Amino acid sequence: MKFTLSWLKTHLNTxxxxxxxxxGLTNIGLxxxxxxxxxxxxxxxxxxxVLTAEPHPQADKLQVxxxxxxxxxxxxxxxxxNARAGLVGVFGxxxxxxxxxxxxxxxxxxxxxxxxxxxxxxxxxxxxxxxxGIIELNPDAPVGQVYAQWAGxxxxxxxxxxxxxxxxxxxxxxxxxxxxxxxxxTLNAIVVPTVEGVGPGPDVRVEDADGCPAFFAxxxxxxxxxxxxxxxxxxxxxxxxxxxxxxxDITNYIMIDLGRPLHxxxxxxxxxxxxxxxxxxGEEVLALNGKTYTVDETMTVIADDEAVHDIGGIMGGExxxxxxxxxxxxxxxxYFTPERIAVTGQKLALTSDAxxxxxxxxxxxxxxxxxxxxxxLVTELCGGTASEATRAGSPPxxxxxxxxxxxxxxxxxxxxxxxxxxxxxxxxxxFGVQGHDSTFEYQDGVxxxxxxxxxxxxxxxxxxxxxxxxxxxxxxxxxxxxxxxSTPLPRMPGVAKPTATAEQLIERRVRRTAAARGLAExxxxxxxxxxxxxxxxxxxxxxANPISEDLKVMRPSLLPGLLSATRRNMDRGAACxxxxxxGRRYFxxxxxxxxxxxxxxxxxxxxxxxxxxxxxxxxxFSAFDAKGEVIALLAAAGAPAANLQSFGDASGxxxxxxxxxxxxxxxxxxxxxxxxxxxxxxxxxxTGTVVAGEIFLDAIPAKRKSGFMRAPYAPPALQAVxxxxxxxxxxxxxxxxxVRAVKGADKKVIVDARLFDVFVGPGVEDGxxxxxxxxxxxxxxxxxxxxxxxxxxxxxVKAAGKLGGTLxx
Numbered sequence: 011m012k013f014t015l016s017w018l019k020t021h022l023n024t025x026x027x028x029x030x031x032x033x034g035l036t037n038i039g040l041x042x043x044x045x046x047x048x049x050x051x052x053x054x055x056x057x058x059x060v061l062t063a064e065p066h067p068q069a070d071k072l073q074v075x076x077x078x079x080x081x082x083x084x085x086x087x088x089x090x091x092n093a094r095a096g097l098v099g100v101f102g103x104x105x106x107x108x109x110x111x112x113x114x115x116x117x118x119x120x121x122x123x124x125x126x127x128x129x130x131x132x133x134x135x136x137x138x139x140x141x142x143g144i145i146e147l148n149p150d151a152p153v154g155q156v157y158a159q160w161a162g163x164x165x166x167x168x169x170x171x172x173x174x175x176x177x178x179x180x181x182x183x184x185x186x187x188x189x190x191x192x193x194x195x196t197l198n199a200i201v202v203p204t205v206e207g208v209g210p211g212p213d214v215r216v217e218d219a220d221g222c223p224a225f226f227a228x229x230x231x232x233x234x235x236x237x238x239x240x241x242x243x244x245x246x247x248x249x250x251x252x253x254x255x256x257x258x259d260i261t262n263y264i265m266i267d268l269g270r271p272l273h274x275x276x277x278x279x280x281x282x283x284x285x286x287x288x289x290x291x292g293e294e295v296l297a298l299n300g301k302t303y304t305v306d307e308t309m310t311v312i313a314d315d316e317a318v319h320d321i322g323g324i325m326g327g328e329x330x331x332x333x334x335x336x337x338x339x340x341x342x343x344x345y346f347t348p349e350r351i352a353v354t355g356q357k358l359a360l361t362s363d364a365x366x367x368x369x370x371x372x373x374x375x376x377x378x379x380x381x382x383x384x385x386x387l388v389t390e391l392c393g394g395t396a397s398e399a400t401r402a403g404s405p406p407x408x409x410x411x412x413x414x415x416x417x418x419x420x421x422x423x424x425x426x427x428x429x430x431x432x433x434x435x436x437x438x439x440x441f442g443v444q445g446h447d448s449t450f451e452y453q454d455g456v457x458x459x460x461x462x463x464x465x466x467x468x469x470x471x472x473x474x475x476x477x478x479x480x481x482x483x484x485x486x487x488x489x490x491x492x493x494x495x496s497t498p499l500p501r502m503p504g505v506a507k508p509t510a511t512a513e514q515l516i517e518r519r520v521r522r523t524a525a526a527r528g529l530a531e532x533x534x535x536x537x538x539x540x541x542x543x544x545x546x547x548x549x550x551x552x553x554a555n556p557i558s559e560d561l562k563v564m565r566p567s568l569l570p571g572l573l574s575a576t577r578r579n580m581d582r583g584a585a586c587x588x589x590x591x592x593g594r595r596y597f598x599x600x601x602x603x604x605x606x607x608x609x610x611x612x613x614x615x616x617x618x619x620x621x622x623x624x625x626x627x628x629x630x631f632s633a634f635d636a637k638g639e640v641i642a643l644l645a646a647a648g649a650p651a652a653n654l655q656s657f658g659d660a661s662g663x664x665x666x667x668x669x670x671x672x673x674x675x676x677x678x679x680x681x682x683x684x685x686x687x688x689x690x691x692x693x694x695x696x697t698g699t700v701v702a703g704e705i706f707l708d709a710i711p712a713k714r715k716s717g718f719m720r721a722p723y724a725p726p727a728l729q730a731v732x733x734x735x736x737x738x739x740x741x742x743x744x745x746x747x748x749v750r751a752v753k754g755a756d757k758k759v760i761v762d763a764r765l766f767d768v769f770v771g772p773g774v775e776d777g778x779x780x781x782x783x784x785x786x787x788x789x790x791x792x793x794x795x796x797x798x799x800x801x802x803x804x805x806x807v808k809a810a811g812k813l814g815g816t817l818x819x
Contacts, residue, residue, distance in 0.1 A: 011172050012249035013182045013266070014165045021186035024195025028166055034194045037490050040179060041171040048167070048248070049158035052135060054106030056080060057151045057160060060097045060129070068121035077101055077129065080154020087125035092143035099145045100135065100157045102128045109136045137163075138247075167248055175474040177370035181269025184471070191438035191488050200268075202379045203386040211400030212340050213283025221310030221350040222286035222322055224405040226377045228385050229277065231338045233257070233394035257332035257339060260387045262363075269471075270343070270372060270380040271364035273312075273320060274388075277338040279330040282315030286322060286344065286402075293318050297325045297360070309354040310346060323351045323368040324360055341388065343381040345374050345405040348473075356555050374405035375470035410468040414478045416448070417461055422479060423486045424495050429462055435488045436481070442467035513608065516647050516707060520610055521592055523646035527639065529590040529612055534571030536594065537561035542570035545690055546663050550598035550605075564596035568611030569663055569702055573686075573694040576613050580696070586616040608707040610647075612639055613686075615700040633668040636683040636701040640672060649680055649710045652762070656746050660684050664702075674711070681705040730761070731787040731794060735806060737815035741770075741779050748813055752783055755809040756802050759794075762786040780818050 015028060026034070028045070035042050058079035066072035066087065073093050075086045079101045086101075102108065104127055106115045111134075117126050132138035132145055151160060158164055170185065178184040183200065190197040212229040216222055235255050237243070242263055243253040249266070253259050261272045275284070289305030295318040296302050303321060305311055312320035319330040323346030332339060351369040355361060378399070385396050416429045427435075433443050445464035468475045475481065486494060510518070525531065539560045543549035549563035556562040565571065568591050579587045590612040599605030614636065619629040637656075645651040653674070660669035660682040669684020683703030691700050739748060745765050753763035767782035774780050787794065787802060794802075807817055 011170045011180060011185070012167055013170075013185070014167050014245060014248045016165045017182055017245050017248075017267075018168070018186055018189075021183045021198050021200075022189055022195045023198055024189070026194045031189065031194060032168070034189055034192050035168075035170060035185070037492070038188050038192050039173075039487050039491070040176075040185065040188065042168065043171045044169040046167045046169075047164065048136075049156075049164035051107070051109050052158040052163060053156060055100050055102050055130060055135065055157045057147060057153055057155050057157050058099060058101030058129070059153050060093060060095055060099070063093055063095045066121060066123060068123070072121065074123055075129065077127075078153060079103065079127075084126045085124055086127055086129060087120040087123055088129050088144065090129065090131070090144040092146065093129065096149070097144075098147045098149050098151050098153070100130045100147070102130055108134050110134045162244075165248065174370060177367065177372065177473065178269065178469075178471040180367045180370060180372075181265075182267050184269055187439065188488075191435055197438075200379075202382050205382060205385045205389060205396050207398035208395050209397050211398045212277075214340075214342075214400050214402050215283065215285050216403035217285055217287040218310050219403060220347060221288065222344055222346050222403070224345040224374070224377055224401070224403040225284075225286045225312075226343045226381050226399060226401050227284070228341050228381055228399045229338065229397040230341065230385065230388050230392075230394040231277075231397075233337060233339055233388060233392040235332060235334055235336050235392060239391060255332060255334065256391050257336065257388065260384060260391070264380065264384055264387070265363060265367065268376070268380065268383070269367055270376055271323070271367050272380065272384050273326045273342040273364075274332045275319065275326075275330045275340040275342065276332050276336045277340050278336070280314045280319070280340070281317075284312055284314055284319070284340065284342075286310060286312055289318065295319070295321060296328045297321065298328050298331055299325065300328065303358050303360065306357075308350075309357070310350055312342070312344075321354065321358070321360070322346050324355055324358075324365045325362050339388065339394075341381060341384050343377050343384065345372065345377060371473040373471035375407045377401075377405055407470055410475070412466045412468060412475070412478055412481060414464045414466045414481045415461055416464070418478055419482050419485050422482045424497060425486055425489060425493050427485055427489055431489075432485050433464075435485050436466060439484060439488070440469035440471070441481075441484075442469075512712065513707075516710075517592055517608065519646045519648075520643055520705075520707070523643055524590045524592075524610070524612070524639075527642060529588045529639075532572060532575045532589045532591045534568075534575060534591060534593070535561055536565055536596070538563055538565045538570045541693075542574075545693055546570060547661065549596070551596050566595055566597060567663070568593055568595065568609055568704060569613070569690075570694075572611050572613045572702070573690075573696065573700075576615050576700070577695045580616060584616065585620065586618070587613065589613050610643055610705040610707060611702070612636075612643075612704075613700065613702045614639070615696060615698065630699040631701045632699070633665075633670075633684045633701060636685075636703045637670070637672075640681045640683045640703045640705060643705050644672065644680060644710070647705065647707055647710055648713055650674070654680065655750075656744070663687055663690055674709075678709055678711075679706065680709050726788055727791075728789045728793055731789065731799070732784055733787065733799075733803065733806075734766075734782060734784050735803075735810070736767075736780055736782045736818040737810045738774060738778050738780050738818045739810070739813060739815040741777055743813055743815070745781050748781055748810060748815060749783060751809045751813055752785060752806050755805040759787050759789070759802060760785050760806075761788045774818075781815075 032042050056079045058077045060075050061078055062076040064074045066074055072087055072089050075088050076083050077086050102115050104115055104117055115127050129144040131141045133141035172179050187197050212227050214225050214227045216225050235257050238253050238256045238259040242259055246253050251262055257274050261274055265271045288307050289309040289311045291306050293305050294302050310322035311318045312322050319327040346368045348369045348371045355365045389396055416432050420426045429447055436443050443464050443466055448462040449460045466481055540563055543563040546567040546569055549566045551564035553562050572589055572591055575589055576587045592610050595607045595609050597605050614631040617628040618631045619625050621628040641651050654672040656670050658670045660671055664684040665687050671679050671682045673679050686700040686702050749763050749765055753760055763783055763785045766784050769780040
C-alpha cells in the first residue's frame with residue numbers, strides 16, 4: 011500500500027514530521043517497507059533558461075545552446091527539436107545522475123563542441139513517458155531554483171505492508187484513522203457530496219446473492235472523457251499508478267484513497283441491463299490486462315444480455331471499459347463476498363488491486379457514500395447528468411456487538427490502560443462504546459468496587475474483530491506493543507528435565523554422524539514437481555493450488571531434492587559432492603501419523619579420490635561406498651547394523667545390478683542404497699557415477715530403556731581371541747550368508763565375524779570360490795582351553811557345511 015505524505019495529510023490534520031509518522035506506523039502494527047522521496051534524486055536538476063540556440067557546426071540535428079541555470083551562462087549541446095532561445099526548462103548540472111539510466115553527467119565534447127550538462131525531458135527524469143523534447147516550463151519559473159522543490163515533488167512516498175486482517179487500512183483514510191487514534195493528529199471529516207439524480211437509475215440486478223449480495227449503480231450521461239486533472243494524476247503517478255483517463259483514474263483514486271473499488275462501464279457497449287450472476291461453463295471474458303479468461307459456475311460475473319463484461323470484484327472487461335470517446339457511463343459500486351473473490355482469483359491465477367481489497371473485505375456500509383463520491387467526481391471533472399441510484403440487493407451490514415470489560419486488557423496483555431484512554435482509543439478507531447464505567451463506594455462502611463462493563467459496537471469496516479480479545483489487541487496496538495512487559499514464564503526448581511523425544515535424539519545422532527563422515531547437510535523443499543515425483547514412483551499427495559508447478563507434490567522420497575542440489579553444486583564446478591538430508595517422506599496413511607515418515611537420504615557424486623601422483627587417476631564412488639554410509643548411519647540411529655541382511659532388490663531409482671537393501675528379517679526394510687539408475691541421473695542432468703541411499707528411521711525398532719543415562723562401560727576382563735577360516739563354497743552363495751552362519755555357530759562366545767579375503771583361481775575348482783573369514787572369540791570368566799577352541803572351530807565348520815562350504819586345504 012503506497013501513498014504520499016501530502017495525500018495522507020488530506021485525511022490527517024497533523025504537524026508531525028516524516029520520521030515521527032514512520033515510527034508511529036510501525037508502533038501501531040503497520041510495517042513500513044520503504045520510503046522514497048523523488049526530490050532526492052532530482053536535487054541536482056535546476057530550472058534554467060536557454061539564452062541562445064545555434065546550429066551545431068558538425069551535426070544537422072544538434073544545437074549549441076547557451077544556458078543560464080543561475081550561475082552564469084554555460085554551453086550545452088542539445089538534440090531536442092523544441093530547444094530554442096527563451097525556453098525555460100530543467101537543466102542537469104555536471105555530476106548529476108540521470109534517473110532513467112543512471113548516467114553521470116560530465117563535461118564532454120560532442121562532435122568537437124564542448125557540452126556542460128544536459129537539458130532534460132520528462133522521461134529522463136522519470137516524471138512521465140514524454141521524450142519527444144525537453145521540458146518546457148512557464149516562462150516565469152524562477153531560474154536557478156531546484157526544479158523538484160518548485161514543482162512540488164518534495165513529497166515522500168510511504169510503502170506500508172498491510173496484513174490480511176487489516177482490510178480497513180487498504181485505503182489512505184484507514185491509515186490516517188489509525189494514526190489519529192495513536193495521537194499523531196486528528197482525522198478530518200469525510201465529505202460525502204449530494205448529487206441530485208435526474209430520471210430512473212440504470213437496470214441492474216442480482217441473481218447470485220452469495221457472491222454479490224449488493225449491486226448499486228448510477229448512470230451519468232453526456233460526459234467528456236480526457237486527461238485527469240493535474241492533482242489526481244500527480245498523486246497516482248507518485249505511487250506508481252499510470253494515469254489513463256479521467257473516468258478510469260477516478261475509480262483508481264477512490265480505491266486507493268478510501269479503500270472502495272469501483273468500476274465504470276461504457277453504456278454504449280452494453281446490451282440490456284447488467285446482472286451479477288454465476289458464470290456459465292465455457293464463458294470467456296477479455297479482461298483489461300489483455301488476457302482472456304474462462305469462467306465457470308463457481309465464479310461471480312457481471313454480464314449483460316449477451317456477454318460477460320466483468321470478473322466480479324477482480325477485473326473488468328476490455329470491451330466495456332471507458333474509452334476516450336465514451337459519453338454515457340454506468341458507475342458500479344458493489345459488494346462481493348471475500349471468500350468467493352479469493353477462490354475465483356486463485357482459480358484464474360489473476361491478481362488485481364480490487365481483488366486484494368475485496369478478498370480482505372471492504373466496508374459493506376460504504377456503498378451509497380462511495381457511489382455518491384464517484385458520481386460527484388465524474389460530473390465535476392467530466393460533466394454530464396447523473397441519474398438516480400439503483401440499489402439491487404442489500405449488503406451485510408448487521409452490527410456486531412462485543413461485551414467487554416476494561417480490566418481484560420490487563421488480564422490478557424499485561425498492560426494497565428486507564429478506562430478513559432481505552433474508550434478514547436476505541437472511539438477514535440470507529441468503535442461505539444456504551445455501558446457503565448467502574449465505580450467505587452462504601453456500603454455499610456465497606457469499600458466496594460463495581461467493575462466497568464461495556465458494550466462495544468464493531469465498525470462495519472472491521473470484519474476481523476470478533477470477540478473481546480480482539481478489542482484488547484486494538485487497545486494495546488495503539489498504546490504501543492513496546493508497552494507490553496516482558497514477563498518470564500515460571501520455572502520449576504531443580505535441574506531441568508530433558509525435553510527431546512527419543513526420535514529427536516536419534517535424529518541428532520544421525521545428523522552428527524553424517525557430518526563427521528564428511529557429508530554436508532542440505533535442506534530442501536518438502537514439495538517437488540509431478541515429473542520428479544514420477545521418477546521415484548509417484549507421490550500420494552498433490553496440491554490443488556500450488557504456489558508453483560515445481561512445488562506441487564509432497565515428496566515420496568528425499569532423492570529428487572538431493573539430486574537437484576547435487577546438480578546445482580556440480581554446475582558451479584564442485585569436483586566432489588557429498589550431501590545428506592534428514593527430513594520427511596509423505597504417503598497416504600492413517601491419521602496416526604503413519605503418512606509422514608522420518609528418513610535420511612544422501613548422495614555421493616563426482617570424485618571420491620582426486621587424481622594425484624600417488625593415487626593415479628581420479629576414482630569415482632561405488633555402491634560399496636553407499637553401503638558403508640548406510641551401515642554407519644544405521645548404527646548411529648541404534649539399528650543392529652551387524653545383524654542386518656542384505657538383499658539385491660532396491661527400488662527402480664537405483665541400478666538393478668549395483669544396488670541393494672538392508673533388512674531386519676525378510677520384511678522390515680531399513681535402508682536401500684546403490685548406484686543411481688542411469689536414466690534417473692540423466693533426468694537430473696548428472697553425469698558419471700552417482701551413488702545414493704535412504705535410511706528409513708521410522709522402520710528402526712525402538713529400544714526399550716528407562717531414563718536417558720547410557721549403560722555403564724564394562725570392558726571384558728580377558729583378551730579376545732581371533733581365528734581365521736577359509737571355506738570353499740559355490741560361487742552362487744552370498745558371502746554375507748556364510749558370515750552370518752559362522753557368527754551364529756556359537757552366539758555366546760563368537761562376538762564378531764568378518765570377511766577379509768575372496769579368492770578364485772588356481773587351487774579352487776571352477777564354479778567355486780574361497781572365502782576367508784576372521785572370527786572374534788570373547789572369553790568370559792576364564793581363558794579358553796584347547797578343547798574349547800577345538801569345539802568352537804568344529805561348530806564353525808559345521809555351520810559353514812550347512813551352506814555347502816568346506817575347509818580349504
